[in-house]
Amino acid sequence: MLRKCISPNASIIKFIVLLIVAIVAVILPLLLQNPYYIQIIIMVVVNVMLAMGLVMLLSSGLVTLGCAAFWAVGAYASTILVMKVGLNFWYTLFLSGIIAGVIALGTGVVIVRLSKLAFTFVTIMIGTIVYLVVGRIEFFGGWGGIVGIPKPDPISLPFDVIVNFTARTSCYYLIIFLLLVNILVFYALYNSRIGRAWKAIKLNPQLAETLGINTNRYALAAYIIPAVFAGIAGSFYAHTFNVVEPDSFGFWKSIYIQVYAILGGVNFYILGPVIGSMFLTLLPEIFRVAHEIEPLITGCILLIVVIFLPGGLLSLPQYIHGSTGLEGKQNVFLRILRRKKR
Amino acid sequence: MVLLEIKHLNKYFGGLLAINDVDIDVQGLEILGLIGPNGAGKTTLFNIVSGISKPSSGEILFKGKSITGLKAYEIAQLGIGRTFQATTLFEDSTVLENVLTGFHMRYKTGTWEAFLHTRSARNEDKTCRFKSMEILDFMGLLPLKDEMARNLPHGYQRILGICLALATNPTLLLLDEPATGMHPEEVSNLITLIKRLRDSGITMIIVEHQMQAVMGLCDRLAVLNFGRKIAQGMPGEIRRDKEVIEAYLGTE
Numbered sequence: 001m002l003r004k005c006i007s008p009n010a011s012i013i014k015f016i017v018l019l020i021v022a023i024v025a026v027i028l029p030l031l032l033q034n035p036y037y038i039q040i041i042i043m044v045v046v047n048v049m050l051a052m053g054l055v056m057l058l059s060s061g062l063v064t065l066g067c068a069a070f071w072a073v074g075a076y077a078s079t080i081l082v083m084k085v086g087l088n089f090w091y092t093l094f095l096s097g098i099i100a101g102v103i104a105l106g107t108g109v110v111i112v113r114l115s116k117l118a119f120t121f122v123t124i125m126i127g128t129i130v131y132l133v134v135g136r137i138e139f140f141g142g143w144g145g146i147v148g149i150p151k152p153d154p155i156s157l158p159f160d161v162i163v164n165f166t167a168r169t170s171c172y173y174l175i176i177f178l179l180l181v182n183i184l185v186f187y188a189l190y191n192s193r194i195g196r197a198w199k200a201i202k203l204n205p206q207l208a209e210t211l212g213i214n215t216n217r218y219a220l221a222a223y224i225i226p227a228v229f230a231g232i233a234g235s236f237y238a239h240t241f242n243v244v245e246p247d248s249f250g251f252w253k254s255i256y257i258q259v260y261a262i263l264g265g266v267n268f269y270i271l272g273p274v275i276g277s278m279f280l281t282l283l284p285e286i287f288r289v290a291h292e293i294e295p296l297i298t299g300c301i302l303l304i305v306v307i308f309l310p311g312g313l314l315s316l317p318q319y320i321h322g323s324t325g326l327e328g329k330q331n332v333f334l335r336i337l338r339r340k341k342r
Numbered sequence: 343m344v345l346l347e348i349k350h351l352n353k354y355f356g357g358l359l360a361i362n363d364v365d366i367d368v369q370g371l372e373i374l375g376l377i378g379p380n381g382a383g384k385t386t387l388f389n390i391v392s393g394i395s396k397p398s399s400g401e402i403l404f405k406g407k408s409i410t411g412l413k414a415y416e417i418a419q420l421g422i423g424r425t426f427q428a429t430t431l432f433e434d435s436t437v438l439e440n441v442l443t444g445f446h447m448r449y450k451t452g453t454w455e456a457f458l459h460t461r462s463a464r465n466e467d468k469t470c471r472f473k474s475m476e477i478l479d480f481m482g483l484l485p486l487k488d489e490m491a492r493n494l495p496h497g498y499q500r501i502l503g504i505c506l507a508l509a510t511n512p513t514l515l516l517l518d519e520p521a522t523g524m525h526p527e528e529v530s531n532l533i534t535l536i537k538r539l540r541d542s543g544i545t546m547i548i549v550e551h552q553m554q555a556v557m558g559l560c561d562r563l564a565v566l567n568f569g570r571k572i573a574q575g576m577p578g579e580i581r582r583d584k585e586v587i588e589a590y591l592g593t594e
Contacts, residue, residue, distance in 0.1 A: 192456040192463070193446055200443045203432040210392055211510055212418035212447030 029169040038168040049233045051260040051273030053226025060222040061202030066127030070100040070227040072249035074234025089152045100231025104224045112219040135246035145245025265312020343370040351400035362569040375560030382566040384549045392424045393417040423512030425503045433492035441474040444509025497528040
């Protein structure tokens with residue numbers, strides 16, 4: 001009933017919602033004077049970019065547990081290029097994306113041919129290898145990491161305007177811009193025949209193959225494109241927080257990114273990661289949960305969502321309309337309710 | 343004109359010889375029935391021709407060119423479509439989306455144009471959508487185009503499987519037991535559809551167990567037993583063939 005009322009004006013409502021989101025995104029730093037909050041929001045956006053990449057790979061039916069690897073590659077590549085080679089940040093921002101993409105290409109050519117399960121395990125290994133390489137080798141700063149990474153270089157715009165990146169606020173606008181580019185690229189991909197091919201591969205690889213879809217090549221694309229954006233996000237991260245250390249790129253980071261995607265809902269390719277990472281990062285902050293018990297809270301939230309709302313937080317409206325987020329799988333919650341009625 | 347030629351094909355599964363020196367030729371615009379008892383190697387043969395599994399030895403020529411050992415998507419791009427014995431669809435997509443996926447390799451605009459949503463790419467998308475609906479209309483599924491594939495009745499799912507293969511614009515269509523689980527009325531409907539497909543210019547190989555359908559539909563039959571071709575010819579000849587009768591009824 002509700003859906004019927006909305007549908008004629010759906011595009012107008014969509015537009016208004018987008019406008020409000022855009023305005024909020026622009027004025028948010030003015031509302032939050034405290035740089036600490038802005039820092040948290042920057043971290044949320046970085047997580048959103050990483051989780052969106054994970055969901056892209058997932059949309060072609062592959063699970064990665066090593067998506068922090070390419071983030072780390074980007075961060076370290078950018079750090080080394082700026083501090084040891086002396087390049088300008090704005091070049092390394094894109095170079096680190098390319099480097100991450102090339103590494104993804106090199107590994108991906110081999111591993112997309114593996115079975116789904118083997119693919120997942122190899123991604124864990126790649127994540128671990130990157131973690132160990134940057135930790136063990138002194139050139140990359142060792143376990144202590146590299147500190148004192150310079151802020152992004154100032155850029156001069158026409159009319160003698162110079163934008164400095166010493167303040168958190170300008171970094172915030174930069175990452176929002178990067179996120180916007182990321183969303184636009186992903187949105188264009190999902191809404192073309194490329195996205196349709198990914199979905200076909202996910203639903204039935206053999207059938208996709210007999211329909212003339214080169215499944216390996218498309219899976220490879222779904223592996224490389226997120227890696228490029230993860231690399232760019234890594235470069236941004238290194239220069240915004242001025243420090244890279246192996247522990248922030250470890251296995252747990254990959255798990256957390258997974259959690260953000262699942263929590264938001266893996267069938268919502270763009271909005272899912274946004275909601276998921278906002279929810280999980282902001283909730284502990286709002287309730288000022290101690291860092292020691294934060295994983296406990298995260299785990300509980302995840303369990304509750306996976307059991308009662310398997311389609312993720314965003315499937316809540318669908319759930320209220322009577323269908324579960326994941327078609328065909330009966331909702332545990334509904335089953336429990338029915339059992340009680342008897 | 344010979345469209346497909348299978349020469350001295352062998353396929354081993356470990357020590358088991360599943361296809362034993364099979365020679366089959368398919369003429370253009372004919373309907374060739376492939377029959378034989380269970381386990382005779384009919385589906386294995388289909389899998390080899392469509393590139394899902396590789397032959398151990400032998401050669402397959404399509405339009406005079408060898409397609410032996412090519413990947414499944416390459417063979418599909420050359421114009422061989424197939425359906426599966428078990429209903430195989432993108433079950434979580436709508437009927438229309440299913441057929442649209444089959445159009446994938448027929449897009450002429452490049453990947454970059456598709457990504458940038460240029461005018462030509464958008465127009466082509468529209469054209470393919472329209473063509474998908476034409477196929478659905480042809481096969482009588484148009485009223486169900488927005489339904490989830492998994493919610494269709496079994497008979498319609500089988501027909502949607504054929505629609506998917508048709509979307510790839512095949513010259514040769516391999517139908518693996520299209521009438522499985524259909525009731526007589528649906529079967530006769532299917533026979534009319536298949537005849538109309540042949541009239542529109544598609545050559546077909548059909549694996550089928552329902553003899554009535556096979557005899558009424560096929561121009562020629564090839565009979566497999568234990569991986570060996572034991573007969574090939576007109577339905578009338580096959581019906582009288584001694585070896586075929588033995589294979590189906592057993593020897594005394």
